[in-house]
Amino acid sequence: MPELTFKNLSKSFGSHVVIDAFNATIEDGEFLVLLGPSGCGKSTLLRMIAGLSEITSGELLFDGDRANDWHPRQRGVAFVFQSYALYPHMTVRANIAFPLVMDAFKKWYHLPIVNAVARRRLMKSPDIAARTENIARQLELDSLLDRRPASLSGGQRQRVALARALVRNPSLYLLDEPLSNLDAKLRTQMRSEISALHHKVGKTFVYVTHDQVEAMTMATRIIVMNKGEVQQIDTPEGIYNNPANTFVARFVGAPPMNLVPVTRKGRRLATSNAQAWNHDGELPDGERLIFGVRPEKLQFLARGQGRMPAQVAVVERLGAETVIGCRLVSDEHGGTTNLVENDLVFVRISGNPRTKINEQCSLDYRAEDVVWFDAHTQTRIPVRAAAPALV
């Protein structure tokens, strides 16, 4: 527990609607990632789960119970903020122990001088002290227990925030872009630490990020959001291989999926500058389509060998592999195609070929690697895969 259910959840600030009729279920023990660009509402959603933001309409259910009006403490959640939100004037030990101390506080303990005395006494109590040190040791913070947050590095502060979340043994972990303030190397390290933590603890994690790499590597399921609306709820593989619409297709994967608007006539596909080729395999109905294929699925060939003639525009050498950006060229006119959002079709190949800019080339693909989208609605059109040849 708990299983989280969102029923028509909406959030508005005055007349400005941030989240509109959100429906989803989060299973127990999942690592669920809310993925989307800035301002898509993912942080707001997380805060509504925590009880930090009010729900405008709709229902939030914890194991079937309506939790809209529950105090955060009643929800048994732990929240890790993007800025860690550590208490600057307290030591690491006091920060980690704070939730435990608060649970032990009586109402009148909060009075000005009383609270200092009560806190000191409670922190020395064997139970709280033991749990604090235990958690600190697990996250390798035991040498830092008496320091203040200001003297810690970003990664260390991150771990203190995690420790403070862990120490209360919550049933639900909420993390709001916890790695976005760290440098790339630290981010990679912390990613695996958080995943390991999830495996160890076995509780539900809801994780907000705009970084699709984090989402793809850590999630059991991803909810992709844009402008307050759900774009797709699926496993990472599903998101990657069967994106529900062009937004998801381009948001996940680097470089993003290539999307070419084409007009279909029979088996012939034509781009806007009259480059055309024949497609083998199943085609969806409809005349205006978007032809989508991932860079690593394209084949980079010499001119004349592939169905799509092209010219190299940019070469990015990444060591073990190379990304080549090409412009599709029309045989007839020699002009170049305007593609969705981008002039270039990207191909990813392994190794380090001696490709030069402006080199003539051609691209090809396999029919089963193509993802089709409706040019008007931008949503994916599912197509039966071509039956494997029986011969």
Add this chain to the structure above:
Amino acid sequence: MTSTIALSIFRYVLIAALVAFAGFPIYWMASTALSANSELYSTGQVPWPQLQKLPELISAMAGVPIGRWLFNTFLIACGTTVLSLLLGSLAGYALSRFRFRGRGLVGFLLFMTQVVPEALILVPLYAMFITLGLLNNLMGLVLANVGFSLPVAAFILKSAMDSIPYEIEESAIIDNCPRFGILSMIVLPLIMPSVAAAAVIAFFAGWNEFLFASTFLMDRSLWPTSVGLASFIGQYETPLSAVMGAALLFSVPAIVFFLLIQRQIVAGLTAGAVKG
């Protein structure tokens, strides 16, 4: 070149004049304290402080109940400070963190208290205190003073609280800390300089206060220093040197503290005048 030299000279002369204007009265206070009555009234006051007269000053001051007075002043000032901070931090927190209906009105009301002359509520308070039995009572005096210091404290603390990231408080909410606990354990410790400034302003508002004290306190034993010193005006029994000595003792703590946190005090007073 000569113009810049002339400008510099002019500037130093100006500064010297300003310093003289500002400092002379205090200097003269000290000088008068260290003078004999005969010098003061007959032969002419000696312009430089005669430190050798210090023991005479001390014995002359024995006739002035300055100890009792300073004690009362201290009590009043402490009471004003504690109550102002207590209520001011509640108001400041509410104004800083909550968006409730009537927020603007509250801000305006607090500002109003800075415009109302004390003399204006002197009489109704007097009448009220008679009924409540708070006349001739140090506590009553504190209650009257706090009305004016509370809003200043509230504005100073509000400005300081505005600069604390709200996420820290949200974190505490998740950690099961009630609002009041957040205020006392997390917010206030983080704005200690502002708390100190508000405390000093409230303390010296109580320290210096004269009008209410002179009106509400009948017993001489309850007199704070302000009233006690004022009682010397027009009477000639007590040697002037003793009076000035007492006045100096009364002034020194105020001067010291104002010098120490002048920056925060100014920030606080100007914050209080800006609405909201």
Add this chain to the structure above:
Amino acid sequence: MTPGSSKWLSGRGKAIAPYVFILPPLAYLAVFMFWPLARQMWLSLTDTRLTNPNGGSFVGLENYQWLFDDPEFYTTLNVTVLYAAVTVVLGVALGTISALAINRPFPGRPLARAIMLFGWAVPNVAASLIWLWMYNERSGVFNDMLASLGLDRVSWLTSTHMAFSSIVAVTVWQVAPFVMLVVLAALQSVPDEVREAARVDGADALSVFRAVTLPHILPSLQLVSLLVAVWSIRRFDIIYLLTGGGPIGSTSTLVVKIRQTAFESHELGVASAYGAIGLILALLVAFVHFVTDRRRQKWMAQ
């Protein structure tokens, strides 16, 4: 995250928290400030006397009528307005000059700056005592200096010509340090590069001041003028202790008059009417400040 959007979420306890916090201070002010204020307004419509503070019958605007017919009222009003105006002008001028003078470092600056704060830091009563002594006609230092120069002694506090100016001098001595501190803070926000650029362009000190420095410190000057004006309307201790409002009402501001009318003439109703006028005056000043402030902000935005 906007703080206001997260309320105390616990069912019924929702949205009560702000009121719990604001209630004690507000209740306190209601009892010890606003109720007396209201009572005062009410008293001004009665004929209450000090000897019987809770008795007294309603007389409508009779007190005000009496005031408006009384030449002393107009004297008091004039004195108050003049006092406020002069202290603002002189206090702000002196404070600004002081700030400009010590803005750039020089040897002994911390000491000079500390001494220049004395006027503001010294308690009112102590200040009154020393100024009373300095102004003393027979043995005060000012007259001693005049006498040694062969000039006539001046009745600083007892002549109708001089009393007002003497009070103003003490007030300016008290107020200028505060102005200086505010202006100093504002001066620090003037970017040096702009000033240097103007200097390089050949502008002399005065033009630099007018074009660069002044616009930057104008908001602070406005704010501090408001504060000084309101303080002058409220100021009691100094005036009462130095002149008691005399001679012949030449230093009687509204607040001094309130005390006199209440505790010497025992006319609580009339005193309250004076108080009401004083409050209106102070509110007027504040109103003028906000209007000019908003107008200036609009002008700046262009």
